[in-house]
Amino acid sequence: xxxxxxxxxxxxxxxxxWSKQINSLQADAEEKMAKAEDEQAEAEIxxxxxxxxxxxxxxxxxxxxxxxxxxxSGEDQLRDLKARIDEWLPGGxx
Numbered sequence: 001x002x003x004x005x006x007x008x009x010x011x012x013x014x015x016x017x018w019s020k021q022i023n024s025l026q027a028d029a030e031e032k033m034a035k036a037e038d039e040q041a042e043a044e045i046x047x048x049x050x051x052x053x054x055x056x057x058x059x060x061x062x063x064x065x066x067x068x069x070x071x072x073s074g075e076d077q078l079r080d081l082k083a084r085i086d087e088w089l090p091g092g093x094x
Contacts, residue, residue: 003078007070015063018056025053
């Protein structure tokens with residue numbers, strides 16, 4: 001597998017994982033909101049989950065941009081791109 005393919009696959013896998021987390025958070029939010037005792041509690045739940053979901057959606061969007069960048073990159077640019085992606089992904093060197 002080429003470096004380009006490997007990087008693309010790594011980002012696609014991470015994107016799938018984040019998308020599943022988003023779906024799980026949305027389900028958790030709906031469940032907690034259904035059990036909320038009043039409108040204030042419901043609003044707090046909505047705010048908390050919305051922020052968490054938005055953060056993951058931003059990561060997914062950034063990963064999609066990086067996948068596009070990989071597709072457009074030549075072999076000489078891939079090593080630098082790989083280092084940036086490895087730092088950016090969870091568990092990276094940051």
